[in-house]
Amino acid sequence: VLVATPTGINLIGTIKNELLKSAELTGQWEFKLRQIEKGEYDFRVFVNEMKQMVSSLVSQVVQEKSNAMQSDSNLKCPKCKTAELVKGKTAVGCKNFSACGFKVTFMVSGIELNDEQLMAFVKTGNLKVKKDNIEGSIAFNNNYEAFFKEDAPKAVKAKVEKQVKKQVPLSDIICPKCKGKGFIKGSTAFGCSNWKTGCDYRLPLDSQIV
Ligand SMILES: [Zn+2]
Ligand SMILES: [Zn+2]
Incomplete structure (x- = not known):
């Protein structure tokens, strides 16, 4: 079973438009069809002409489409919003x-x-x-x-905030990185108490607690 994809449907629409736009072409076809009726023109030649016509239109439309897609992928700079x-x-x-x-x-x-x-x-x-x-x-x-x-490790930050207010002991804070327990207060930050074993998780003392 053949199912027309949206691209295919688009394509058919565009080709129809192109063909209908061309009055000259329609005139030629009508003329040739009359010739075929009278036996003055080979039907197979006519069919071949049609096939060529459609296939050249298809490739033209496909080309236009791919050009359009190309420029889509030329992203604009998010900062100046003008240059690519x-x-x-x-x-x-x-x-x-x-x-x-x-x-x-x-x-x-x-x-x-x-x-x-x-x-x-x-x-x-x-x-x-x-x-x-x-x-x-x-x-x-x-x-x-x-x-x-x-990602705001909300629980941790909330606890650090509470600690600042002396509401929870530092030892209650679980490190989001090594999952170890306990923080220590340094001069610029609260840090994981496992720093000795290599965990470098820390929250600046003045970190904005969200
Ligand atoms: Zn820019
Ligand atoms: Zn840790």
């Missing part, structure tokens, strides 16, 4: 980089992104990722620089 983006070996950046300055490298906050991830991020401005076990996403700051944003 270009992809280099180490980064995707604004074609007008000297003026606009927009660039995202394949390495964001120590997280390596593949081609697909980087393009998805540049397109949407958000990409879910995990950094060392910690859930978060890559986002833009106000200056369109990419950075890793921890």
Whole structure:
């Protein structure tokens, strides 16, 4: 069973339009059909002409379509919103980089992104990722620089906040990274008490607690 896809239906529509637009062509066909009736023109020749006509129209329409898709994928720079983006070996950046300055490298906050991830991020401005076990996403700051944003480990931050108010002991806070128990207060941050065994999870003392 043949099922027409939306692209196919589109194609049929466009071809119909093209054919109907051409009055000259319709005139020629009518003339030839009359000749065929009178036995003055070979029907098979006519059919072949039709086939060629349609196939050249199809390729024309397909070409137009693929051109349209090409320009779709030419993403605009999210910062200046006018220049296109270009992809280099180490980064995707604004074609007008000297003026606009927009660039995202394949390495964001120590997280390596593949081609697909980087393009998805540049397109949407958000990409879910995990950094060392910690859930978060890559986002833009106000200056369109990419950075890793921890998913608010709300429970942890809430507890740190409570700790600041002396409502819970630091030993009650579970580290979201190593899942170990207990935090210690340093001079600039609350950190996982397992720092000695290699966990570097910390929350700045002045971290905005969300
Ligand atoms: Zn730009
Ligand atoms: Zn830890």
